[in-house]
Amino acid sequence: MASDASPAPTPVTLREVAAAAGVSVATASKALNGQGRMMAETRERIRETAQRLGFRPNSLAQSLLRRRSFTVGLLTNDTYGRFSLPVMSGISDALVDKGVSVFLCNVEDDQRLGQLHVEAMLDKRVDGIIATGKRIDRHLPVDLANLRIPVIYAFTQPDPGAIAFVSDDAGGARLAVEHFWRLGRRRIVHFSGPASFAVVHARAQAYRDVLTEKGLPAMEPLLGSWSEAWGHEAVKKLFDRKGEKPDAVFCGNDQIARGVIDALRERGLDVPDDVGVIGFDNWQIVAEATRPPLTSVDMNLAALGREAGLTLLSLVGGEPAAPGIRKLPCRLVVRQSCGRPPGG
Amino acid sequence: MASDASPAPTPVTLREVAAAAGVSVATASKALNGQGRMMAETRERIRETAQRLGFRPNSLAQSLLRRRSFTVGLLTNDTYGRFSLPVMSGISDALVDKGVSVFLCNVEDDQRLGQLHVEAMLDKRVDGIIATGKRIDRHLPVDLANLRIPVIYAFTQPDPGAIAFVSDDAGGARLAVEHFWRLGRRRIVHFSGPASFAVVHARAQAYRDVLTEKGLPAMEPLLGSWSEAWGHEAVKKLFDRKGEKPDAVFCGNDQIARGVIDALRERGLDVPDDVGVIGFDNWQIVAEATRPPLTSVDMNLAALGREAGLTLLSLVGGEPAAPGIRKLPCRLVVRQSCGRPPGG
DNA sequence: CTGAAAGCGCTTACAG
DNA sequence: CTGAAAGCGCTTACAG
Numbered sequence: 001m002a003s004d005a006s007p008a009p010t011p012v013t014l015r016e017v018a019a020a021a022g023v024s025v026a027t028a029s030k031a032l033n034g035q036g037r038m039m040a041e042t043r044e045r046i047r048e049t050a051q052r053l054g055f056r057p058n059s060l061a062q063s064l065l066r067r068r069s070f071t072v073g074l075l076t077n078d079t080y081g082r083f084s085l086p087v088m089s090g091i092s093d094a095l096v097d098k099g100v101s102v103f104l105c106n107v108e109d110d111q112r113l114g115q116l117h118v119e120a121m122l123d124k125r126v127d128g129i130i131a132t133g134k135r136i137d138r139h140l141p142v143d144l145a146n147l148r149i150p151v152i153y154a155f156t157q158p159d160p161g162a163i164a165f166v167s168d169d170a171g172g173a174r175l176a177v178e179h180f181w182r183l184g185r186r187r188i189v190h191f192s193g194p195a196s197f198a199v200v201h202a203r204a205q206a207y208r209d210v211l212t213e214k215g216l217p218a219m220e221p222l223l224g225s226w227s228e229a230w231g232h233e234a235v236k237k238l239f240d241r242k243g244e245k246p247d248a249v250f251c252g253n254d255q256i257a258r259g260v261i262d263a264l265r266e267r268g269l270d271v272p273d274d275v276g277v278i279g280f281d282n283w284q285i286v287a288e289a290t291r292p293p294l295t296s297v298d299m300n301l302a303a304l305g306r307e308a309g310l311t312l313l314s315l316v317g318g319e320p321a322a323p324g325i326r327k328l329p330c331r332l333v334v335r336q337s338c339g340r341p342p343g344g
Numbered sequence: 345m346a347s348d349a350s351p352a353p354t355p356v357t358l359r360e361v362a363a364a365a366g367v368s369v370a371t372a373s374k375a376l377n378g379q380g381r382m383m384a385e386t387r388e389r390i391r392e393t394a395q396r397l398g399f400r401p402n403s404l405a406q407s408l409l410r411r412r413s414f415t416v417g418l419l420t421n422d423t424y425g426r427f428s429l430p431v432m433s434g435i436s437d438a439l440v441d442k443g444v445s446v447f448l449c450n451v452e453d454d455q456r457l458g459q460l461h462v463e464a465m466l467d468k469r470v471d472g473i474i475a476t477g478k479r480i481d482r483h484l485p486v487d488l489a490n491l492r493i494p495v496i497y498a499f500t501q502p503d504p505g506a507i508a509f510v511s512d513d514a515g516g517a518r519l520a521v522e523h524f525w526r527l528g529r530r531r532i533v534h535f536s537g538p539a540s541f542a543v544v545h546a547r548a549q550a551y552r553d554v555l556t557e558k559g560l561p562a563m564e565p566l567l568g569s570w571s572e573a574w575g576h577e578a579v580k581k582l583f584d585r586k587g588e589k590p591d592a593v594f595c596g597n598d599q600i601a602r603g604v605i606d607a608l609r610e611r612g613l614d615v616p617d618d619v620g621v622i623g624f625d626n627w628q629i630v631a632e633a634t635r636p637p638l639t640s641v642d643m644n645l646a647a648l649g650r651e652a653g654l655t656l657l658s659l660v661g662g663e664p665a666a667p668g669i670r671k672l673p674c675r676l677v678v679r680q681s682c683g684r685p686p687g688g
Numbered sequence: 689c690t691g692a693a694a695g696c697g698c699t700t701a702c703a704g
Numbered sequence: 705c706t707g708a709a710a711g712c713g714c715t716t717a718c719a720g
Contacts, residue, residue, distance in 0.1 A: 023690075027689090029716085033715080037690095056467050057467065059467045060408045064402070064714080065714060067696080081425045081429040085423065085424065089423050096461060096464070101465070101468060106436045113440065122355075122400060123401065124414075124415070125355075125402060255629075289573070289602075368706070369698075370709090373700085380700090382706070383706095402697050402698070404696090404697080405696075
């Protein structure tokens, strides 16, 4: 016997289930939760009754009692969402299976909004909070210190002493430069974004380190903006001058790489035959639109989100976790902008 | 006297406030809610006590009583988020000021996930649900009929008889074609995405309608994919053949337009002098990277989200609303890909 | 094996 | 003007 097509205007309560099954609410509760001991038939009868009436326990009441709401707050300032969204969906996916729901809080860069959302979360008794953003070197406009509930930072600047997950930018850069090396490229340059970004320095340093380890001459990275236009401009700067030209360009993001590839083609250079190009972010829609499709470093943001979500849950469950910043590995997604190894 | 730097491990309750102020919890409740009548001084003393102790009412308890949780569920299948994200932030912004929080539910295209999230929302007693997605002609993998709480569809295929907000695609296409007309362009073509998308037909029909109204010969739109590559290919198809060339291309999205602009430049045609180009979606990061920057139709998705959020709230508040699909106007964002009017 | 009682934190008639 | 009581929907010791 299925439940009605049009549901009752008000949800069925445990009290109604108990009445229908001819037991007390206490017994009904225990039957449905598998608690206490009672005759198997009683338990089964109550279960069937609940099922038949379409009973679903009111989470609000359960939360009040259990002191656990099975909700978490997710703060972000990334309205555009290119970085936040994979993180967010990773978090959401990790939590939905545990019955935990996620409040989406868009705080922009607005103190008032930040405060408003944090207070709303606290009032709604979220079990924990995850902060995420569009830059790992900027703090959200919120005060998350001394909150009484666990807080995790994911892809945003953490408070000192907090637990944070970020991508391993240096490791990602290494992946790119070492890939070029393995392909036999020896004149590798690096174009990146503005010096005001911490990741620009982390990636540039890793780039220098690998060159040094391989005994190649250090070339200073060219810093500019995160745009295609800067990719064009950087190519002009470097390929206009006399002397040996680079045979590989490692770019700080995919848009720069896109500009580089277009600029190289415009001056008659072949990618990957003359010059190999690698981007960063693995922004699929851009990486697949370049000609040829772009090899790029992926920060594994969805995995980062999963990790953050799972860690928050274990904190909520009372398990301890060491504070600090955990760097999660990137991976290189190989497409066609670098060619094959010399003998390959 | 501010609250402690490190908060109590457990939030302060109304009972504690009442005790500290020397009144009953009932009186404390009424004082803080502005209910009932009591001496102004009593009310003020209770307020101060609450303030001093950092009292914040437990929303879970309030919700249980009020039968209103001040939360709504937001379902989406747009993991990538290009369309969903503006809608979502519009919704969130509209609701946060009313104290309503939003549960983010990523249902992908997975029935199981959809069911899981809807049940979680119902169990958590959300006041309403908003469904959004990446296509207005596809239904989310969830059953939202007969839910007992209000449901609004925003930028996704609604159930029959439901309330839905979508962009006015035909109106947006008109904006583009009429803009070309005003600029004196008379040989206007239309490149768009796959025929399997409803918006492709809506926009194509509006394109034909405007041409007919203006007494221009109808040219059949060229349908392909949503990619830059298709923009290139379509240019090749149309500009390779003999006879008069188009002087304006209205594109079904910004990526096609990007491909068109690049392809035109590659064959020595000037944009906008020889050919004007308009895109659709106003995907800022693409529109601003084309050379010249792209004029594009914006679907006003954030406004659509706001509208959806506000309407849901009024339904929750018991106000009636007529079912049906409401088309919200697009706007044309003029950049430099169309040039100026003949005399301008 | 089952039920009456107390309670989570709050609000709202209803008495005094 | 203020407080004791009942109750939102559930769970969990504690009696029987």
